[in-house]
Amino acid sequence: MSIQTPPSPERADFIREIVAADLRDGRVRTIVTRFPPEPNGYLHIGHAKSICLNFGIAREFGGRCNLRFDDTNPAREEREYIDAIQADMRWLGFDWGENLYFASDYFQQLYGWAVHLIRAGKAYVDDLSADEIREYRGTLTEAGRNSPWRDRPVEESLELFEQMRQGAFPNGARVLRARIDMASPNVLLRDPVLYRIVHAAHPRTGDAWCIYPTYDFAHGQSDAIEGVTHSICTLEFEIHRPLYDWLIENLPVPSRPHQYEFARLNLTYTVLSKRVLLRLVNEGHVRGWDDPRMPTISGLRRRGFPAEGIRDFAAMIGVAKSDSVVEYGQLEHAVRDVLNRTALRRFAVLRPLRVVVENYPEGLMEEMEVRNNPEDPSAGTRKVPFTRELWIERDDFMEDPPPKFFRLSPGREVRLRSAYFVTCREVARDAAGEVAELRCTYDPATRGGDSPDGRRPKATLHWLSAAHALPAEVRLYDHLFSRPDPGADADLFADLDPASETVLRDCMVESSLVQVPVGETVQFERLGYFCPDQDSTPGRPVFNRTLTLRDSWARIQAQGRRGG
Secondary structure, rough: OOOOOOOOHHHHHHHHOOOOOOOOOOOOOOOEEEEEEOOOOOOOOHHHHHHHHOOOOOOOOOOOEEEEEOOOOOOOOOOHHHHHHHHHHHOOOOOOOOOEEEEEHHHHHHHHHHHHHOOOOOOOEEOOOOOHHHHHOOOOOOOHHHHHHHOOHHHHHHHHHHHHHHHOOOOOOHHHEEEEOOOOHHHHHOOOOOOOOOOOOEEEOOOOOOEEHHHHHHHHHHHHHOOOOOOEEEEHEEEEEEEHHHHHHOOOOOOOOOEEEEEEOOOOOOOOOOHHHHHHHHHHOOOOOOOOOOEHHHHHHHOOOOHHHHHHHHHHHHHHHHOOOHHHHHHHHHHHHHHHOOOOEEEEEEEEEEEEEEEOOOOOOEEEEEEEEOHHHOOOOOOOOOEEEEEEHHHEEEOOOOOOOOOEEEEEEEEEEEOEEEEEEEEEEOOOOOOOEEEEEHHHHHOOOOOOOOOOOOOOOEEEEEEOOEEEEEEOOOOEEOOOOOOOOOOOHHHEEEOEEEEEEEEEEEEEHHHHOOOOEEOOOEEEEEEEEOOOOOOEEEEEEOOOOOOOOHHHHHHHHHHH
């Protein structure tokens, strides 16, 4: 028996209200939703919104959500995509159990239903080419024209459709079209194509078929076969709904699902077209589908975004009936909120500058106790070695600082996190005249980072023991596109940002970071969140910057609460 639970107020939206009403009024007994990706690319953040919605509704109302691959176009579909989609969904935290389906499971049934339409006089084999079909279809302001083959006798269409099935004709020679209304104001109802000839091996059925149903013909009927009650899709399919309903009404399907549309995700600085994402990959603009700059689920995972953060983002933006654009900062805010609570803190120096603490005993090594996460006392502490020679960030030193620069400079004292107070005494330069080393002194009474006399330096720096630090490569990522609306004024590929990836090869990190597994994100103190990359090798890890510490969306929210 299904659990008929109304949605909680914080999760209420118009689709959940429809589902609740359908249960309450007895129109359905058990909720069945589905997520139906086409395996012609990797999932992206927009798909995550749909996944969270469909699986979330099924869970909240005690129903089930099917995973169904709409694999009706073998020319563009690959097994790689099928496997990647399932892996991404599991990583996001969703499980479909035994409810895994493929439109290709229904090819024989769909073929039989196509024959049913032909016998009923509601479909015919057309000899027009694709260009001619477009020409005959008309425009938004001009009605279409009947194909010369529209009144082809039923028996002739049946015979030709069987010959199409047997491979008697080349690609594009003939199609099967529904006979609806060439004067319909909805262009999609002007005798839409139901089957086309595609001589290509299918990832699952091989060469068993050379005709394939179109998305519009396969989708609704697959929903009906699976008992889907609420077929939830994005707004661009709203115009398809009359055809969805026409096919359901004119075929002997086992159930009658209904389609509902919601606004797709539009995200600033981001393109969510699989066609564009495929070009980015194929033309070498990115490292692959899982490049950390890509909006794909695998790319976000490689960058270090936690699944919980993506799910929280989907809940944060909600479900609406009209399109809008979401600020990328909202996604980053949801991710930071999770990482701030869960990520362990570690020391790393991205642009190292050597520091020699001249009054610290040579050969001495002390272990400083450092907190793993100030937000989570249960995370405990760790031991970090401190020695006479250290690394600090080059950006933390200025020889002639401006008035509001409080970090290290000649004669100034700063705190080294959880270690000592140090003061810069001398600057050493290399042959090119660049700052190569700082000579400092420390105050032994400030061990642990506190002063017995109460003095408080204005800056606290992170550091590493030069003898114990591990060399690493760090990749800094920014938006792949340089403007919030890529392609608004020209070819969107002209808006690709050449500085979206910066590779630093001379970084130093805590040696304990070699133990952090790929996929686990940590915070480099004062620098941001970073995740080990799959390109890491023993003894030389590679880290991707997930996010900086600055949260622009949180500031925008705070300004809004203050009234500007």
